[in-house]
Amino acid sequence: MGRKPRIQFEGGVYHIVQRGNNKEYIFKNDDVKKQLLNIIVESKEIMRFEIYGFVIMDNHYHIVIRSHEVPISQIMHRIDLKFSKYYNCTYNKSGHVFQDRYKGILVKDDKYLLSLIRYVHQNPVKAKMCKKVSDYYWSSDSYYRKNIQDKIVDIDFVLCMFSENRKNALVEYSKFMDSTLLEESAEFEEVSIIGEVKPTSIDIPIIKTERKTLDKILYEVVGDDRIFDEIKRGSRKRELTHYKMLYIEKAIQSNYKMKEIGLNIGISQVAVHKLNNLQ
Incomplete structure (x- = not known):
């Protein structure tokens, strides 16, 4: 049976999950994780997409990404190809570094975005690598808490969902991320479109989706x-x-x-x- 075609459209937000081949621990040290981020930044500057959230675990990574003119498939091809070349050259290996197909899940509506980012940030907590979301270094969480807008994470769009007042937005963001409620993978990873299954979260904030003209x-x-x-x-x-x-x-x-x-x-x-x- 052939693979299902990916759902792609300009301006779409996607939850990307990419795992090491055979679940290998390809992100086993800080240098390798840093190199992945460098490749993402370089690709961003060329292909003009936005990153709303990420986490790099030891054997896989998650990205919440909005594509524009360049299709998500081309973006991911470039990121994974450049990283694979770096990894094989650095560790004198050959062959596949990642599983042959990344998982790209369309976010149906921006109102699901905050819970998705919390799900991504909670990965290290669920894996018992840390006790709190804020304890893990290799995620986008600290960019939000420290109000850092740089080449990696585009924090403005997400923080404005909490409040147009940045100080209030930072407080509400931290409160939302620090919730003891753990998001379910069935809602954000085991679906073809995020939003078709209603999230079980009980503390999703009211999201302001209107844009300024x-x-x-x-x-x-x-x-x-x-x-x-x-x-x-x-x-x-x-x-x-x-x-x-x-x-x-x-x-x-x-x-x-x-x-x-x-x-x-x-x-x-x-x-x-x-x-x-x-x-």
Whole structure:
């Protein structure tokens, strides 16, 4: 029987699980775990996706990822291929490093995202490698608790689900992650689509899913009626470039496509891409 085709679409969020071949402990030391993160960062810069959560265990890893223009299959092919080459070269091995097919599970709705991230962060607790989510170093949990927005984890989208006030969001995030409730693998790993099985969690917070409009994002960036109007009219004045770059950055963080971002201020998708790469 042939394999079921993967469900993929632009802008989709996926729970990725990739295991070592024959459940081997391929992430047996910190250097190997660090190399995987380096490859993810490098791939992110080239393929323009977002990471909302991750954990690297000793024999497998989880990533919560949102793809954009590049399909998830191409993203994972690049990450796993580059890591496999590194691993085989470093340890003088050959052959498969990972199981032949990663598990990629579509998240049906963003309202399931927080429980999914908690499930990912709870992996070391369930494996009895630590007592609390915050005790484990090789996960995205510390990026959220310390309010670190860097090249690996995109924390803004998730924290804004708790509150637009960052201080309050950090408090609510920690409270949610520190719950003694353990998420079930049946809901986040043993399904084809996350959201078809209703989560058993009883403390899922109310999630704010409305996005700011592109015009609101632009005005928050410029804070001036004259500059706002000039950008909206498509002015190419050099003094406006900085504002356009900030607007594009904020709009991408709010999960708008480059085509939408460009249409809103009268520039092409290619121009949006070029301005974004200047940052």
